[in-house]
Amino acid sequence: xxxxxxxxxxxxxxxxxxxxxxxxxxxxxxxxxxxxxxxxxxxxxxxxxxxxxxxxxxxxxxxxxxxxxxxxxxxxxxxxxxxxxxxxxxxxxxxxxxxxxxxxxxxxxxxxxxxxxxxxxxxxxxxxxxxxxxxxxxxxxxxxxxxxxxxxxxxxxxxxxxxxxxxxxxxxxxxxxxxxxxxxxxxxxxxxxxxxxxxxxxxxxxxxxxxxxxxxxxxxxxxxxxxxxxxxxxxxxxxxxxxxxxxxx
Amino acid sequence: xxxxxxxxxxxxxxxxxxxxxxxxxxxxxxxxxxxxxxxxxxxxxxxxxxxxxxxxxxxxxxxxxxxxxxxxxxxxxxxxxxxxxxxxxxxxxxxxxxxxxxxxxxxxxxxxxxxxxxxxxxxxxxxxxxxxxxxxxxxxxxxxxxxxxxxxxxxxxxxxxxxxxxxxxxxxxxxxxxxxxxxxxxxxxxxxxxxxxxxxxxxxxxxxxxxxxxxxxxxxxxxxxxxxxxxxxxxxxxxxxxxxxxxxxxxxxxxxxxxxxxxxxxxxxxxxxxxxxxxxxxxxxxxxxxxxxxxxxxxxxxxxxxxxxxxxxxxxxxxxxxxxxxxxxxxxxxxxxxxxxxxxxxxxxxxxxxxxxxxxxxxxxxxxxxxxxxxxxxxxxxxxxxxxxxxxxxxxxxxxxxxxxxxxxxxxxxxxxxxxxxxxxxxxxxxxxxxxxxxxxxxxxxxxxxxxxxxxxxxxxxxxxxxxxxxxxxxxxxxxxxxxxxxxxxxxxxxxxxxxxxxxxxxxxxxxxxxxxxxxxxxxxxxxx
Numbered sequence: 001x002x003x004x005x006x007x008x009x010x011x012x013x014x015x016x017x018x019x020x021x022x023x024x025x026x027x028x029x030x031x032x033x034x035x036x037x038x039x040x041x042x043x044x045x046x047x048x049x050x051x052x053x054x055x056x057x058x059x060x061x062x063x064x065x066x067x068x069x070x071x072x073x074x075x076x077x078x079x080x081x082x083x084x085x086x087x088x089x090x091x092x093x094x095x096x097x098x099x100x101x102x103x104x105x106x107x108x109x110x111x112x113x114x115x116x117x118x119x120x121x122x123x124x125x126x127x128x129x130x131x132x133x134x135x136x137x138x139x140x141x142x143x144x145x146x147x148x149x150x151x152x153x154x155x156x157x158x159x160x161x162x163x164x165x166x167x168x169x170x171x172x173x174x175x176x177x178x179x180x181x182x183x184x185x186x187x188x189x190x191x192x193x194x195x196x197x198x199x200x201x202x203x204x205x206x207x208x209x210x211x212x213x214x215x216x217x218x219x220x221x222x223x224x225x226x227x228x229x230x231x232x233x234x235x236x237x238x239x240x241x242x243x244x245x246x247x248x249x
Numbered sequence: 250x251x252x253x254x255x256x257x258x259x260x261x262x263x264x265x266x267x268x269x270x271x272x273x274x275x276x277x278x279x280x281x282x283x284x285x286x287x288x289x290x291x292x293x294x295x296x297x298x299x300x301x302x303x304x305x306x307x308x309x310x311x312x313x314x315x316x317x318x319x320x321x322x323x324x325x326x327x328x329x330x331x332x333x334x335x336x337x338x339x340x341x342x343x344x345x346x347x348x349x350x351x352x353x354x355x356x357x358x359x360x361x362x363x364x365x366x367x368x369x370x371x372x373x374x375x376x377x378x379x380x381x382x383x384x385x386x387x388x389x390x391x392x393x394x395x396x397x398x399x400x401x402x403x404x405x406x407x408x409x410x411x412x413x414x415x416x417x418x419x420x421x422x423x424x425x426x427x428x429x430x431x432x433x434x435x436x437x438x439x440x441x442x443x444x445x446x447x448x449x450x451x452x453x454x455x456x457x458x459x460x461x462x463x464x465x466x467x468x469x470x471x472x473x474x475x476x477x478x479x480x481x482x483x484x485x486x487x488x489x490x491x492x493x494x495x496x497x498x499x500x501x502x503x504x505x506x507x508x509x510x511x512x513x514x515x516x517x518x519x520x521x522x523x524x525x526x527x528x529x530x531x532x533x534x535x536x537x538x539x540x541x542x543x544x545x546x547x548x549x550x551x552x553x554x555x556x557x558x559x560x561x562x563x564x565x566x567x568x569x570x571x572x573x574x575x576x577x578x579x580x581x582x583x584x585x586x587x588x589x590x591x592x593x594x595x596x597x598x599x600x601x602x603x604x605x606x607x608x609x610x611x612x613x614x615x616x617x618x619x620x621x622x623x624x625x626x627x628x629x630x631x632x633x634x635x636x637x638x639x640x641x642x643x644x645x646x647x648x649x650x651x652x653x654x655x656x657x658x659x660x661x662x663x664x665x666x667x668x669x670x671x672x673x674x675x676x677x678x679x680x681x682x683x684x685x686x687x688x689x690x691x692x693x694x695x696x697x698x699x700x701x702x703x704x705x706x707x708x709x710x711x712x713x714x715x716x717x718x719x720x721x722x723x724x725x726x727x728x729x730x731x732x733x734x735x736x737x738x739x740x741x742x743x744x745x746x747x748x749x750x751x752x753x754x755x756x757x758x759x760x761x762x763x764x765x766x767x768x769x770x771x772x773x774x775x776x777x778x
Contacts, residue, residue, distance in 0.1 A: 049378035050378060050410075051376070068410075069410070070410060071408070071409055071411065072409035072410060072411070074371075074379045079410075
């Protein structure tokens with residue numbers, strides 16, 4: 001099982017749209033995929049029209065009793081562990097654990113899923129906390145959407161710093177430009193400057209109305225129109241991510 | 250929907266899927282997503298081998314589909330236009346592989362025509378999320394010579410984390426008279442049941458259920474009629490030359506009948522017994538050459554594997570000749586099977602069993618069949634022990650062949666009268682006997698094959714010397730290979746026989762015979778070795 005986190009400490013960079021669409025693309029290719037909605041806002045769960053069961057909460061998650069709360073999406077091979085409002089307190093719960101175990105908690109928790117799934121996608125909340133450290137430890141790749149703007153680049157710098165602090169392998173970071181508007185000169189110049197760094201993937205996701213409309217359709221873009229431009233871009237992105245992950249082996 | 254359904258039900262004709270949402274609760278709705286119409290002819294072997302493996306093969310013109318137990322398509326391909334194709338008539342691919350492993354050497358015969366409407370639905374909750382998938386199949390099956398039968402089924406495909414809608418729908422269907430489909434039951438089952446077709450019966454081994462208190466003549470009647478039914482069942486397939494198994498099974502039923510007559514030879518009036526024995530011998534012999542040809546033709550691949558590739562052309566020529574010979578012999582055999590003499594034999598035998606037998610005044614015929622069977626069992630077992638103990642490493646092959654025939658006689662006897670004794674004990678004895686028979690049977694087959702190949706009896710054109718030499722080289726190679734194998738099999742005989750003659754099997758025979766032990770001494774065979 002490969003664990004892929006979609007992460008950025010900055011909000012509004014397209015993390016959830018990325019997680020939902022690449023989960024759909026990966027599942028369509030025949031891989032068994034579980035998308036874990038770690039963000040208490042539950043946007044990924046909303047896109048799949050899934051609500052968490054009332055009895056589910058962060059305590060159950062940390063106790064490893066989450067299996068029965070996983071739900072099937074409308075798409076073959078794709079399941080979802082829905083977010084719960086109590087996930088906003090995951091950091092507090094992790095903090096209460098012993099120093100040695102708290103950073104590896106998530107990795108240990110997710111391990112049993114390898115029996116049922118080939119790909120585990122984590123849609124992460126925008127913060128820089130103990131949960132972020134857990135996510136980095138648990139993942140084979142940390143996919144980081146970057147809007148070609150200064151603030152977004154700062155968020156990427158922070159992630160690199162965190163990797164340094166944790167002595168984690170920086171090759172795990174797979175950044176890509178998200179919500180790109182080529183007509184904006186700033187976007188064009190940032191991309192030109194940074195795209196050549198090996199940290200960045202070649203694929204980029206443009207700013208497209210059909211991605212924005214996901215909130216209305218509550219469907220991955222590929223499920224609305226299989227070969228739409230947005231669907232094709234996400235397929236390209238996922239193929240590149242998958243190639244990198246399997247090459248790292 | 251590649252996954253297996255969570256539940257399946259047969260439905261009454263009034264069931265309406267669109268009524269479900271309001272019965273489950275508020276906020277639910279149903280959406281029809283897809284409808285498929287199929288009009289297909291279903292094929293299976295005569296003995297329903299595909300069905301036994303949970304498979305159903307259907308075709309529409311030359312488009313073939315292989316279905317799983319629950320009606321999902323496992324594989325599909327274009328296939329032959331032949332009425333009754335074999336697996337080797339299909340081109341390479343998963344369909345051919347599946348058919349090879351399930352149908353083996355049997356022809357795939359049209360069994361029924363079915364019109365199928367398949368409707369797919371999604372059950373949605375208030376968020377318009379799919380919480381259950383449903384598939385309704387409405388089928389109209391037409392079996393040759395029978396009225397069309399219509400039936401309907403609903404397959405439910407649960408979604409992880411949404412068990413309640415699945416439970417609710419299952420409950421509602423149950424309340425409206427729907428019946429759950431048993432696990433592993435193939436989707437064609439209701440159609441087969443409605444048409445009174447029992448595939449299990451077609452596959453079952455020969456078995457007659459006899460009342461424990463029946464007389465010797467009643468036993469003959471019941472067993473004889475069961476065998477005659479077997480003969481009649483396979484004869485049309487033999488005459489139509491559907492596949493080689495028809496002739497094989499037809500001959501087994503004939504051999505069993507001859508063995509039954511031999512068993513009763515001292516009880517039945519000589520004239521009647523001789524007439525039937527001679528005529529059944531005649532009709533069996535009429536099928537010998539065709540069966541021999543079948544056996545060798547079925548071994549094409551095996552023979553090829555025994556020889557180096559450079560000898561294959563000779564072997565191919567030999568098989569070509571064999572096919573021509575079979576064609577000629579088949580016409581002869583068919584003429585005999587359709588002859589007045591054959592028709593008369595079967596109707597005479599039927600009349601004899603049905604009517605004449607009860608008019609016979611023979612006192613032995615009115616005695617207990619169980620005692621008679623026990624006496625014959627003891628006699629035949631002892632005869633095997635006597636004949637087997639005479640066979641040493643240097644004994645001629647003919648002695649082993651004679652022993653093989655005795656073993657076969659015992660086997661038939663056990664199969665005829667199995668239900669009169671402890672079935673478990675008889676089955677246990679058959680298991681031991683089968684081991685010995687396998688050894689003797691293989692020895693005999695190898696011997697017959699060498700003789701047949703050595704006699705070179707195939708209409709290969711003898712005017713082409715080069716071709717003749719090629720064939721001779723191939724056959725020579727085969728004979729050497731077969732002789733080596735025969736020597737090995739011969740070496741295994743002693744151990745097999747000692748096991749069958751051992752205390753365990755002797756004790757088993759005694760247990761089976763049990764209180765039927767007071768068998769008159771004069772009828773017993775030579776003492777055990």
